[in-house]
Amino acid sequence: xxxxxxxTREGIxxxxxxxxxxxxxxxxxLLEDRLAQVRRFARxxxxxxxxxxxxxxxxxxxxxxxLRLFRYQSAFSxxxxxxxxxxxxxxxxxxxxxxxxxxxxLEREHAAREGGSRPDEALEGEQDRRRLWNALRQVPAExxxxxxxFDIEGCTYxxxxxxxxxxxxxxxxxxxxxxxHLRRLLDEPERPDGPLRxxxxxxxxxxxxxxxxxxxx
Amino acid sequence: xxxxxEVEDRDLRDRLRGLRVxxxxxxxxxxLRRRLLAAGPPLVPTPWQRLGPRLERPRRLVWPVxxxxxxxxxxxxxxxxxxxRVLPDGQPPGYVTLLPATKVAVVRLNLSASVAxxxxxxxxxxxxxxxxxxxxxxLPQRAFEWTQPLTRGDNEIPIAVRGQRPGRYRIAVSARxxxxxxxxxxxxxxxxx
Numbered sequence: 001x002x003x004x005x006x007x008t009r010e011g012i013x014x015x016x017x018x019x020x021x022x023x024x025x026x027x028x029x030l031l032e033d034r035l036a037q038v039r040r041f042a043r044x045x046x047x048x049x050x051x052x053x054x055x056x057x058x059x060x061x062x063x064x065x066x067l068r069l070f071r072y073q074s075a076f077s078x079x080x081x082x083x084x085x086x087x088x089x090x091x092x093x094x095x096x097x098x099x100x101x102x103x104x105x106l107e108r109e110h111a112a113r114e115g116g117s118r119p120d121e122a123l124e125g126e127q128d129r130r131r132l133w134n135a136l137r138q139v140p141a142e143x144x145x146x147x148x149x150f151d152i153e154g155c156t157y158x159x160x161x162x163x164x165x166x167x168x169x170x171x172x173x174x175x176x177x178x179x180x181h182l183r184r185l186l187d188e189p190e191r192p193d194g195p196l197r198x199x200x201x202x203x204x205x206x207x208x209x210x211x212x213x214x215x216x217x
Numbered sequence: 218x219x220x221x222x223e224v225e226d227r228d229l230r231d232r233l234r235g236l237r238v239x240x241x242x243x244x245x246x247x248x249l250r251r252r253l254l255a256a257g258p259p260l261v262p263t264p265w266q267r268l269g270p271r272l273e274r275p276r277r278l279v280w281p282v283x284x285x286x287x288x289x290x291x292x293x294x295x296x297x298x299x300x301x302r303v304l305p306d307g308q309p310p311g312y313v314t315l316l317p318a319t320k321v322a323v324v325r326l327n328l329s330a331s332v333a334x335x336x337x338x339x340x341x342x343x344x345x346x347x348x349x350x351x352x353x354x355x356l357p358q359r360a361f362e363w364t365q366p367l368t369r370g371d372n373e374i375p376i377a378v379r380g381q382r383p384g385r386y387r388i389a390v391s392a393r394x395x396x397x398x399x400x401x402x403x404x405x406x407x408x409x410x
Contacts, residue, residue: 022258036239057249067259129236151233179229
């Protein structure tokens, strides 16, 4: 969770100080390396892509508004994730049930990023990711946070522990339980009326690949 | 974890790592900028928020301290309730025992001695509204005195009494050992029914 080598500690501190004074551009610069991670993190707490973008922006606005509470006692990224996580948890409590019906497939662009792969492979990858995101959203929030930060984003145990304000042992336990929970969810057959249902209305399928695309042996 | 479990775990972690795909920007940054500008500058922390980090440790102690305080309060509340509870087979001196009128209660007086005493003179005095009860019969006298040895530690003296009418009454107990005299009292509350 460190910044790119070009940005020095003093540089970050300067950006933080400017952002704390209301410099939006400095804040954007500060976030530059974090945007994709925050947006992915938001996807684990939102039921739809559109909702995820909104949620991520809402959380980042909260980070900006709370910026003067940052006192350099931890890495900025740790503090950022802690605030974002708190915003997601608050929002998911408020939005529970409201957004489940809005589930959408992954955007086509994601499949297009599978550089050089065949269309059928790209589609399978997209389906797998979509299924995984959907299952992840059903994992209890405290386990979900650990899974996203550790398994997806590659944070260390210590970093996750600092973000969640829990001991490292708790993080390990949450990861173990979260993975077991996730595996159980993924083992369940997809139900047409369940949260892992195929989004036929959107033009993508989550079940078997279309007949014209056969799985390679 | 079994071999199979490890493989499954590794496979799941690989799949999760595969989710680390950067989402397309679209108009995310432009939209975020609009929201940031609309939100206004960072808020000035309130005095409470300024104290936040310094209060972090005390705040962590709030629940344990509250738990201990609740425990202590519960102990005192229970002790009080215990003192007021109906205990037909008696109570140590100083407690209030509830006794339904016309029922017999055994009140256990406890004389605690720091050394064994060969001969102690004991006097128990009842108010007119209470009576001693022996072998299924009410005794007319309201005071009883006798001499007995006391062992070191607690010496329990059970006396059976019966209340005539509702009210709170005091049973006086005195023990005389040589020139030394110890006086104690037990309250008995006779209630209707």
